[in-house]
Amino acid sequence: MMRRKIVKKRIDSQMSKIPCKKVQAAILLVLVLFVNISALKSQMNENYIFSSGMLYQDNPDCKFTEEFTKCSDEMVQFFVPQKEKLEEIQIRFAINNPQDDDRSLKLKIQLCDSNEELLYEEEIGADSFEDWHEYVFSVRTKVNVGERYQLKFTQSGIKQGKNKVYMKCFIASESARENICYTFNGKKEEGNIELTYVYNYSNLTPFVYFLIFEGVLILLLLILKNSYNKYGEKINKKINAALWIVNVPAVFFLVQLIATESASVRKEYVWLNLLIYYVFFSWLAILFKKVKISIIIMDTCMLILALAEYFVMKFRGQAITLFDIVNIKTATTVAGSYNYDISLQVCIYILCFLFFIVLQLLFQKGEISENKRRTVRYLLWSGYSLILVIVGINLNNIGIFSELNLWDISSDYNEKGYIYTLLAEGHYMKVKRPKSYSIKNVEEIVDNLTSDKEEKTLIVPENIIVIMNESFANLEVINEIATEDSILQYIKSLDNVSKGYLYVPVFGGGTAETEYEVLTGNSKQFLPAGSSAYGFYTHDPEYGLTYTLRQQGYYSIALHPFDGTNWNRNVAYQKMQFDKFFCLENWEDKISCLRWCADDKSAYDKIIQQVEAKNKGERLFEFCVTMQNHGSYDKDSSGDFVPTVDLNYDKEYPLAETYFSAINVSDQELKRLLEYFKNLNETTMVVMFGDHQPAIEDEFYDELFGKKEENLTIEELEKKYMTPYIIWCNYLCETTEENMSSNYFGSYILQKAGLKMSLYEKSLLTIKETLPVINRGNVQDKNGQWFAIDENLPEDYKKILEQYETIQYNNIFDKTNLVAVMR
Structure with a gap:
């Protein structure tokens, strides 16, 4: 009892510190001014044709x-x-x-x-x-x-x-x-x-309409204030209740409009979302006693969340999930490179948010008295627990709601509501144990997949250099690019190489997910989409490419000319058994930049430096993650960089032009690197691949496809997840050309290098023969035919995926009973 009184005193004390009306007015004025400036800026920057x-x-x-x-x-x-x-x-x-x-x-x-x-x-x-x-x-x-x-x-x-x-x-x-x-x-x-x-040209007419709309809202507030002065005291309780009731659906729809640019939530989910909002609002009202404070806090939090979703979609083209909270530090390290312009439409929605906050400030007088609070608290905690149970279980099992599509979570935000979907993602944070999982079953699967696998006798390279090039992509895989300038001229000219395309699990961002698949052989298909593999699913030791190479005498170095804590790399690399990790904190040499990012020249110079520093005859594995082509690609983040590629379309695409110009620099730096190793008297294999396609103008991708993304087929959509790779050697080696998903690539590199592999890595190459692509809820078979992973997937392919999921679970979560080890 004494503790409750102390907590109550602290809350009341905090309530007494709430800013006075003048401070509140000043804060609102600054916010309104900011919205007006953003609206004007959006129209000044908007180019009309x-x-x-x-x-x-x-x-x-x-x-x-x-x-x-x-x-x-x-x-x-x-x-x-x-x-x-x-x-x-x-x-x-x-x-x-x-x-x-x-x-x-x-x-x-x-x-x-x-x-x-x-x-x-x-x-x-x-x-x-x-x-x-x-x-x-x-x-x-x-x-x-x-x-x-x-x-x-x-x-x-x-x-x-x-x-x-x-x-x-x-x-x-x-x-x-x-x-x-x-x-x-x-x-x-x-x-x-x-x-x-x-x-x-710029068109300020929409901004004039924005000002008129703003004036109407202000006039409406003045009319309501005048009416309240006359009649408010008589109907005070009704006004308090009305403000509380109306605020919830208003916030719900405004969050939808900002975060998803749509308010087309299915009817059954509208009620569930509203219920969640009402429970949260009520819970805060009990905590803070005053309804006004609880609503303002909730409205502000939801506005911040909606804007965060808006900017993340704008920057990387993929929606926020609960897993992104783990990587908040990674997001903040690159946040300064992006342009935070807000569209006029979103400015209008923010203005509406502020309108409802001002309504609460002016007219909401409701409070929850002490004797009522105890009863309501129990009721609301019960309701709150009920919501968590509903959200936390797989509702499709009882035939009410369907599972989330974590590979296209934006569609669920649109159809099922943002707050419901965000909370429901919590159900997927834990990886389920496969139904048929047992050590005996894992052993049988591995034996069947590796029984006829023989390793070829090939020249084994003394140096293996693997480069994951940031946002490196050949968008001509989608369609021909309208330009008279050459793009990736050098890499396209290479013929004595193994090459093709990787299907990667991410677009526009999420670099570490492609990296995880390549280095471990584990597929994100069997892990929650949007989850951070480096944050959740790396354990000591983490078996994969690095571990296998160290077992065969390679000294392993990771390089990344940026913050080493990004994506938890400093921890993940230790678990993967890298001997050394060079990052911004210990790079030692001067790093030159192109736009705002460390350039490929600095990264490749470091690679060469490590080769020259090693002992004669020593085996060396270097894994380098570059930064040069990282977004954003607007003028503010490009500094004095002048694009050299001009696109010939009816509409301008400055982001795309900057991007293509930057990867052309990467193309020439790769040429310089290969020229060095061509003259090196040590057998060397150089591998380069892209982590994902760039987050440039959505309209440019629509231009390439000739249609909107929502109208793309599975095969067309997967083209947004293709990046090129090459495997080059300075000695005579077998060359091939094939496409695959990135989860196979680490094993493929070992095969090309003539090295021994673990049973797990051998198993993956067997699976690749039937299903060369497993990516984002889809598979491609050896005949090039695409299938969604659903009830219509052929039974043979379902069985193969079940086998893969089973041995992957053993590889990640049951290391004490690990089956697919080196032999």
Whole structure:
């Protein structure tokens, strides 16, 4: 009893310290100002595309300009721009001999102002043009609206004679509003050239609407305040109850809109989510006594959680799960590299959140008296316990609710509600023991999978260098990239290598999950999606690639030019039996940067340094995790880095251009590294692979696929989880080309190196022969056919997955009875 009184006094003491009205008003004013600035900034940074001119049609009655037949020919289009930022000029050409091999003709386009000052110039070979199709000139020049400009066309390399190439332009059937007239060799001609002008501009109209909406909310508060002054005292209890009741559904829908950009929660889950919210609100009311305080605390916490989800989805394209709490430190170490701009839409939702908080501050007077609190407390704790039980069990067993899809948790946040789904994830934090698990069963599975496995006699490399390159991906695996610049030119030119693609378990982030699969051979398919393997599932000793190599005399070094505690690597690497770990804390040498990240040059220099420092004849294994291509890719985090890749799409994708430019630097650094080992008089194998694809513009991925993500097939969606790998040797070795999921890759490296493997690693290679890809709830068989891992999966494949899950459980959780060891 005495303890309860002490706790009550402490709570009441804290309540008395709540800021006065002036402080509350100041805090709210700062928040509203912040939201307004964010809303304005979002519109200033929002690029709108405006096109003027008519896209061409294949009309046989088209009219043309004169042909360019002499190098002295000049055609000039005079025009007056409508917007300040002229991004592109699109023009169509007709070529009289489009199939002729001798296309030495070149076209020069020049943009000049009224004073003949050159603003833009580009020269293009005729082989870049397609007959009767438009060509896009990326002008990207600021112009003055209303001022007269000239677009000059001249050609060079024209050769007289039969079957030579001549070009001409189309006359517009409906001229763009910009066009004034055009001339050919100084003579004014009829009509105008068929051109399309594309502008990039900011539109502040939505921000004006935002201010109007804000004004309406303020006016509504004033009206309510005035009414409350007249009638509030008479109906005070009803107002308190109404504010409490209305706040919960309002917060529920606002959280959905911010965190998931959707409020399409299924009806049966709406009620469950609301119940959870009411229980939490009520529990806080009992704790703090005043309803106002409990609601404000809960609203603020839910707003912070929703915004965290919003930014995480924006940065890495994957939703927050309960497991992310373990890796909060990793998130904070890279948080400063991202841009925290908030969209206008989310600013509106935040404004609504603040509106409901102000309602509570102004009108909520409800309190829970001491004698009522005891009874209500027991009722609410019972209800709260009930909710935890409902959320914590597998509800599909009683036919009410379905299991969560942890490989696509965003869809569950949309359909089942954010708060319910987040809490329900707790059920998946513990890995279930397979139903058929027994040591005898594990032994039988391993014997069957390894009975006919013989290790080939190959040259064993003295040095094995494995590089996991941050965000390294060839997005042409999805579709051809529209650019005239080369991307990954060197790695594509390599032919005397084993190569292919890995299917990795993460996209846009979650580097350590791919790393875990490669280094251990354990598949995230049988561990909770979103969980941190390095945080939950590494034990001492952790068997895998490093352990197997150390058993065969390799000195093992891990390198990562960043914080060593990221993803718990400093602990996980010790359990994996690495002899040494170089990270930011003990790197010793100066680290150079590209954008905000340590560059590949620094990482590769360290790799070379360790090779040169070892004793002659000593076996060395180095595992390097790079940082150079880490997001974000916006201007704020890129410093003085200038992109070298230009994309040719109707819309701009600056993040993608920065990313492609950065991986081109990685491509050249890999060339430098391989040149070093080519001249090294020690047998060396170099392996490089990407951890995941980059979190760049969602619209760019839509552009590559030609459709939205929600419309992708399993096979198409899995392309977002493909990264390239190469295995290069400075000695004569067998080369192959095949794709696989990353859980097999460590065993595959050992096989290529001609080294001994554990029974577990041999078992994985046998499973790979039938199911080369196991990834994110899907499998691909040896015939290239994709299947979802559900009730429709063929029985043979179900059995193989059950075998894999069983031996993996033994490898991770039953090390005292470990079966698949080295022999």
